Amino acid sequence: GAVVSQHPSRVICKSGTSVKIECRSLDFQATTMFWYRQFPKKSLMLMATSNEGSKATYEQGVEKDKFLINHASLTLSTLTVTSAHPEDSSFYICSALDRDGDQPQHFGDGTRLSIL
Amino acid sequence: AQTVTQSQPEMSVQEAETVTLSCTYDTSESDYYLFWYKQPPSRQMILVIRQEAYKQQNATENRFSVNFQKAAKSFSLKISDSQLGDAAMYFCAYSGGQGNLIFGKGTKLSVKP
Numbered sequence: 001g002a003v004v005s006q007h008p009s010r011v012i013c014k015s016g017t018s019v020k021i022e023c024r025s026l027d028f029q030a031t032t033m034f035w036y037r038q039f040p041k042k043s044l045m046l047m048a049t050s051n052e053g054s055k056a057t058y059e060q061g062v063e064k065d066k067f068l069i070n071h072a073s074l075t076l077s078t079l080t081v082t083s084a085h086p087e088d089s090s091f092y093i094c095s096a097l098d099r100d101g102d103q104p105q106h107f108g109d110g111t112r113l114s115i116l
Numbered sequence: 117a118q119t120v121t122q123s124q125p126e127m128s129v130q131e132a133e134t135v136t137l138s139c140t141y142d143t144s145e146s147d148y149y150l151f152w153y154k155q156p157p158s159r160q161m162i163l164v165i166r167q168e169a170y171k172q173q174n175a176t177e178n179r180f181s182v183n184f185q186k187a188a189k190s191f192s193l194k195i196s197d198s199q200l201g202d203a204a205m206y207f208c209a210y211s212g213g214q215g216n217l218i219f220g221k222g223t224k225l226s227v228k229p
Binding site: 032034036038045091093095097101103107110 | 151158159161207216217218219220221222
């Protein structure tokens with residue numbers, strides 16, 4: 001089955017640093033990837049839609065300059081949390097659609113980000 | 117805008133019994149998908165079952181089945197012969213033309229031995 005690898009699974013870093021999270025489709029080409037955020041005991045909320053070769057589309061209220069998304073190839077999308085602060089601590093999870101856009105989308109295992 | 121509502125924050129079921137989780141949604145789209153996802157403490161998103169809106173027949177996957185009422189915009193999940201491993205958060209989700217998922221707030225299911 002289709003596999004999405006998300007790395008790292010856990011990050012702990014100091015306030016002010018930037019953190020990059022990778023989302024990689026291992027056995028299929030993903031023209032569209034999604035980035036979600038989940039606070040403790042809450043639901044998943046879409047942050048942005050990442051399309052290969054074009055700028056990401058951000059949801060209302062998500063800071064583009066804070067959460068940089070790059071989708072430079074058909075198998076890799078990255079989310080960079082710039083100048084991270086404690087309020088950015090959360091669970092971030094990506095998902096990917098194949099080139100045909102067939103559902104269901106395939107999820108990575110998520111990244112737990114903790115900013116001290 | 118599309119919305120997904122899960123009105124049961126928590127549910128409990130006895131092992132081997134049956135439980136139904138409720139979900140309603142709102143949309144003006146005619147073509148869409150509905151899903152139930154299971155999220156254990158590891159926070160992996162595990163697809164339980166999916167339903168294409170154009171299909172009248174309710175989806176089933178082993179012990180899991182749905183009651184899809186398109187006119188009422190209702191999509192409930194029935195878990196039969198509940199097992200201890202079924203304990204988790206369950207999210208109902210909608211996907212329309214944009215491809216992304218819109219999730220409900222989730223239902224925490226406990227299974228009593």
